[in-house]
Amino acid sequence: MAYIEIHNVEKYYGKQHVLKNLSLSVEKGKFVTLLGASGCGKSTLLRILAGLTSIDSGAIYLGEEDITHLSPNKRNIGMIFQQYSLFPTMTVYDNVAFGLKMRKMNKAQIRSMVSEAIKMVNLEGSEKKYPSQLSGGEQQRVALARCIVTRPKVLLLDEPFSAIDAKLRKSLQSKIKEIHKELGMTSIFVTHDQDEAMVMSDYIYLLNSGVIEQEGTPIELYSKPRTIFAAEFIGDYNIIDGNFLSNITGKNFTCKKIAFRPELVKICKQPLYQHVDSIYFSGVIIDIVLQGNIVRYHVMVDKTKIKVDILSSQECLYNIGDNVYLSLQMSNIIQYAE
Structure with a gap:
């Protein structure tokens, strides 16, 4: 059994069905992210875990203990909110x-533990400040230390x-990950920012309208x-129409x-040598x-816009209005029946 187990959780706010038979698990010591757009249920799930x-x-289990109806003060779960909530x-x-x-x-134990926590968030010398x-960043670190x-x-x-x-967000991301590893904590992080989720997480649950759309490691979600x-x-x-791609490539x-x-699309000013394992098309x-x-180039290919990313250099390789040739390996294409 995983350290945290959430089984078939349902949550309504009036007629609004916020969480729909949702189940997930979290291994001890992992940094797990609940990722999704506003209103998908991720913050509600976090508040449910906290007992708020x-x-x-x-049902909800923590270390094999059923905490479904346990009060927040008996769960020994720390929570950091968006608003810091400092006194x-x-x-x-x-x-x-x-x-x-x-x-x-x-008092002696409190002084020792508070001093250690303040040192971990690099706020030594600020103990007497209000x-x-x-x-804002310092307040967030106080909230982290308090937790x-x-x-x-x-x-x-x-x-x-x-x-x-x-800039400060990146610094705090590193600090939280550092403390997470140092203390061997189990952490669950909520964000709507996919880049932040990729940087922070061992494992990601992508939520969509109260259900888990996909779960996996950052690389699994990114590449598949x-x-x-x-x-x-x-x-x-x-994301383009399959029939359209068939028409312009002959595949x-x-x-x-x-x-x-x-970033998997190759771009060139001259026609590319064609291999059987790739597709080819041109645009402006x-x-x-x-x-x-x-550098992201938006290339219009027969009324369909294709995004192409390449590493930037001191010189601009292409300009608006240039005719260009694109290629893509078949192995880099994901096909959907939906």
Whole structure:
């Protein structure tokens, strides 16, 4: 049995069916992400695990103990919210120490554990500051320290980086992963950002309208999306009509939809030597988008737009209006009957 087991959970808010016979498991010590768009049920599931939201049916187990109806304070599960939820009239030290004081631990032990937690989140010297004197990133680290100081069985994180700028978000991602490994914690992370999920996770559950659309390791979801929804959400795939591709390449595709990744398409100004294991087509560049170290070309191929990604260089290899030739190996094509 896995460390966390969720069996056939149903959740309604009035007539809205939020979670639909949902089951999943989490192995001890793993960093698992619940990924999906707003309203798919991921935050509701996290609150159910924390005991903050009840379920209509189903069961939840933690370490083989049935915690379905256990109160939050008896689950020993820590949760970090989007809003930090720090006590504004307490110092950093007192915010972090709050949970230990509620457990009536002795002062010496509290000082030792709080000092260790503050050091882990790199906030030494800020113990006497109040939340209003801290940046958003520092407040989030206080919330993290307050959570880990009690050594919870499970750490839950509900989109904790949503209000933080991109550079600081990457720093906090690294810090949380570092602490997760150092403490050997079991962590469940909620996000709508697929890039964040890929960076943070050992395992991902992709949710769609209250059900699990696909699950697997980041590389499995990235390279082998099983549905059109997964391909669109996870990998920014090119998704085009199978009949259209048959018409322009001469290959016989019987599937309804075809998907392939932008970085797997080869682009050239001259016609490419043709191999039997690849398909070939040509088009005109209609847009160019710089994405960090990647340049994305939008190529119009007979009224259908194809995305092509290549590593950027100091010189622009292609320009808007250029006629280009594209090729793609058959092995890199995913075919969908839906």
